Amino acid sequence: MSAGTVAVVVPTDIEFPSWDLYEVSIPCTVFGKPQPDLADPWYEMRLCGTAGPDDGPASATGLTLRTPYGLEGLIGADTVIVPSVPDDCVESDRPLPPALIDALRRAHDDGARMVSLCTGAFALAEAGLLDGRRATAHWMHTAQLAARYPKVEVDDSVLYVDDGSILTSAGLTAGLDLCLHLVRRDLGARVANQLARRMVVPAHRPGGQAQFIDLSVPATDDEGLAPVLEWARAGLHQPLTVDDLARRAAMSPRTFYRRLQESTGTTPLRWLLHQRLGRAQSLLESTDLPIDKIGELSGLGTANNVRHHFLKHIGVSPGDYRRAFPRRADAVQAVTAD
Known part of the structure; x- marks a missing residue:
């Protein structure tokens, strides 16, 4: 039995060709590489493409990514992570894929811990999972998040928010902070600290620390x-x-x-x-x-x-x-x- 199954959403729909490689890579680095000397077994990870288990379009950096799973891979996972969504879904009213929103709701109803990195909060909010909850995203987009989803209590001053079964983070390195926080929750401080040391990053930055100094x-x-x-x-x-x-x-x-x-x-x-x-x-x-x-x-x-x-x-x-x-x-x- 693993430390838990982590399913990562990769937006590979052909009409959304500008996904961000960095936020996708964060959970892959933290959860995707076995660390048998720290915890054995480690996590199981699923990369779940919104277009299905196939080649997706090029990322903003020109790379393509093949995902072994489609959105059905979210169902039954212990943790579902939504990295940043394509820019045109944040900067305009262009909707996210209905199939993704439905899969997020089903995964949540199935008991999964739901996590967003950066603008992935827009997907959780669209699914109604952040209604009445405190949440965050990258400070450049929190005003849009609050305006589009008024039922969400948006906090633009923190690195991440742990609301129990639903967690959200700001952008870039704050997503790494949140993933290490999940390891800390699941496997304890010793494992999280040693993993952070291997990655040459701070062992623990509290979620309440300011995004921008x-x-x-x-x-x-x-x-x-x-x-x-x-x-x-x-x-x-x-x-x-x-x-x-x-x-x-x-x-x-x-x-x-x-x-x-x-x-x-x-x-x-x-x-x-x-x-x-x-x-x-x-x-x-x-x-x-x-x-x-x-x-x-x-x-x-x-x-x-x-x-x-x-x-x-x-x-x-x-x-x-x-x-x-x-x-x-x-x-x-x-x-x-x-």
């Missing part, structure tokens, strides 16, 4: 800060301060503050808090340690402090968060052995 200097991966940030992650149980980090980086506190904000889009104290919350989440997901011990190991402090930060930044108590993530025995053994 207006910086005078574009955000970059600052290799000069990498050693000190790794040192800080390894010492989260210590009472780290901005001065400690700056001293480790051989910079003045003011210079360190500026460099970190330019690189990550956040302040040193917020960065530290995010790392501590991530560590606490991992421990809640993968161990049976009491809350006060988790506070100690993550640097969040007392059990009351842990509860305060979880309620404020994650929206649930530590106990409720722990109950949402069934722990795998191998993950518990690995963490408690560290």
